[in-house]
Amino acid sequence: MSSQKSMNLTLQVWRQKSKRDAGGFTTYQAKGISPDQSFLEMLDVVNEELIAKGEDPIAFDHDCREGICGMCSLYINGAPHGGFPGTTTCQLHMRHFKDGDEITIEPWRAKPFPVLKDLIVDRTSFDRLVQAGGYVSVNTGGAPDANAVPIPKKEADLAMDAASCIGCGACVAACPNASAMLFVSAKISQLRHLPQGEAERKKRALNMLTRADKEGFGACRNHFECEAACPKDIPRRVMAEAYRDFIEASALREE
Amino acid sequence: MSGATFDIAASDTTLEGKAPAGPLAEKWSKHKFDLKLVNPANKRRYRVIVVGSGLAGAAAASSLAELGYNVDCFCFQDSPRRAHSIAAQGGINAAKNYQNDGDSIYRLFYDTIKGGDFRAREANVHRLAECSVDIIDHCTALGVPFAREYGGQLANRSFGGAQVSRTFYARGQTGQQLLLGAYSSLSRMIEAGRVKMHARTEMLDVVLVSGHAKGIVTRDLVSGEIKSWAADAVVLATGGYGNVFYLSTNAQGCNVTATYRAYKRGAAFANPCFTQIHPTCIPVHGDQQSKLTLMSESLRNDGRIWVPKAKSETRAPGQIPEADRDYYLERRYPSFGNLVPRDIASRAAKAVCDEGRGVGPGGLGVYLDFAKAISEKGKRDIEGKYGNLFDMYAKITAEDPYTTPMRIYPAVHYTMGGLWVDYNLMSNVPGLFVLGEANFSDHGANRLGASALMQGLSDGYFVIPYTIGGYLAGEKPGKATIEDAAFGDVVATVKSRTHKLLSIQGRKSPRQFHKALGQIMWERCGMARNAAGLVKAVDDIRALRAEFWENVKVLGEGNSINTSLEMAGRVADFLEFGEMMCIDAWHRNESCGGHFREEFQTEEGEAKRDDDTFAYVAAWMYRGDGKVPSLAKETLAFENVKLSQRSYK
């Protein structure tokens, strides 16, 4: 437990009524914040005060508040999730700030993630990328025994590293081109390290990456801002793997 | 003790469990054969509504779509992938016996019945154990990256209440991986056009046509539009209601609204007071806290739980020598040790803290110590198994669990109660099916660790695809349309309620009411309960509810994103539901599983059941606002296991 005393902060928060509204920053004071509170609990306190004053509370997305559902977002002081390694906004604790700090809070900014209200954006484009092929096409029933095909621990671990993606969109928000390459590649990589994913490996890469284009995500230009921003430390090697599958698939298609 | 009592009328509804006759191990196979089928070409003429996209909902929606049904699936998050199932950490049970340590379907069945303190239906639990095996096979086929041994075989760990190693896991993110597996199938069916997904859409009521569930009414959380949806059957997979306590390990959005509104339309609500308090959570740190964080039960494989022997202890944990430590679980329960079931571990923690031997702020904590495991197995081994949990703990507490023991305390975690369902997972309202944590079915009065994921997936992948056919085969497709008067009536009720919430314009936020309710529930209907306290709780809840409808302040409009309005609606339902929980707890004059009535305990402080009087499911029926519900009982017949005092000594 931290022994620091409570603090007062100045917030610059992006307020926007709806998709069509232009939006802009409003200044708020967050008072008496405990260092053990999470960033979202700090916003809860601000919102309670706003309600008491009769002002519309700040809308933001959140659910699990333990860094796994991927629902929380927020650009904090110019970095997705505040830029602390391996940390989502809901797991960011106020002990990382100090009394008197000014904090700027914005929504994800990327064309494929339009703002719906204040800090809430529409990320359904991510769902549509998965729909394009982020699965093994197998119906329920009739699967062989799970131990019938041994999977080397190393491969299973590589698959799991990629599978940890929580789909929050920080990678897209961090990328100057709003590329979804890290997100898409994480799924492609997970399934290519498992024998179950092999049959659809090339088709999957082709379809998912083509869909990313269609949804308006930009091309990857190897800035690797995504890797730095990822709260789950998805490594850049997944993009090389996905790219390899994509090239193979494209070559086949041209034949 | 207060003399006040509640006048509980017997309901005239009879609840039939419909468990098939015949030997336990053959019931499900026989039943599947006996169920009527909908022929493949006809399936596409039926439409099914699935509310919820957690393990139960996503598994059901995708499997039903694969069979050819048209499915509309709903969730309140922005994507189906974010359902609360995603947060499950430790693992999923299955009777695979890969470890050759004596596991079997019967043993998993028996452990679950016993772990639930003999308050679950035998036939359902046996079916669950049977399906567990198929779940692991199917999830592996979907590409779920379960943990593996060096030889490439699946790895297992142990969980509480079992003496075999049958828990499958994907690091500390098992729920995430299983949910993403189900979500991937759901995505495939969305792409195929067989499932229409409606995210950011909250179900606010069920619609009954001629007594059958034929649709729902929803609010679009972005546009605020209130809308009707008609179908041939409705499946609720809306999760648990642990947030009635305000602070719990549940996600912020978890609520009772869907199941409670169904209850108000005639569905029986079973065993609402059966809630699970999980022994290993990070203790409360302050009054602005919004949730409690679970530290997975799997940690009890390697972590040892202890408190100082002396109340006056002031030394740091590392400075306290072995002789001055009390490993109270190992002492009291030598055969299960740190792996006793959750209800027992939680009560034991409360007991040592009540004695004044708790650690940390307010004395509300016990140590979970990994020093021995780290010295025996090495830091790398421990890091490999629990790395992400240790990181999460360090982030929240700013303490390093590799060098200082964790401090943990029990917290509300899971709700065994839920809508009553028969063997087909259908409620007493025809056409209304309930799956996953939202139903009451398999865990009795206490759920064993790693069994909720199993139940959600069993219900969704392997039970509902069969049993819904049995219902639909007798129904003409497309019988109800949203033009039916029933829909208009429900829409009007929903609209007027929303309008009411927005028009009160009082002085207190929904969160303030929620917190106040949580406090009442935790103090009087939490880890220990007594008759007088429960009567008091009901009084307090009624007063709070009255104040809510006079004094709640919900700003903004109904026609756009309005997070306060969403919260207010959920809190309003909790304020009614909490009362029912207390009445249920008050009426059950026994202790069993997670329901501990102080008046009913053994000399050693263990739960004392009363099988002669209470070996039944208490299913409550709505009788009107503010009225004590009536009680329908489903007597539990135990044909295969002998009821005994649970012993983990």
Ligand SMILES: Cc1cc2nc3c(=O)[nH]c(=O)nc-3n(C[C@H](O)[C@H](O)[C@H](O)COP(=O)(O)OP(=O)(O)OC[C@H]3O[C@@H](n4cnc5c(N)ncnc54)[C@H](O)[C@@H]3O)c2cc1C
């Ligand atoms: C922190 C934590 C760890 C856990 N770890 C384990 C574990 O290791 N092993 C284990 O077996 N169990 C574990 N559990 C329990 C288990 O995760 C849950 O019981 C289970 O996942 C519930 O699944 P579900 O599909 O029934 O509901 P949920 O996953 O809660 O899904 C509910 C769905 O319903 C939707 N919904 C709810 N209300 C509405 C409404 N009114 N309108 C529209 N949609 C609605 C939601 O959007 C969501 O999609 C854990 C629980 C917690 C809290």
Ligand code: FES
């Ligand atoms: S709220 Fe779930 S990851 Fe932050």
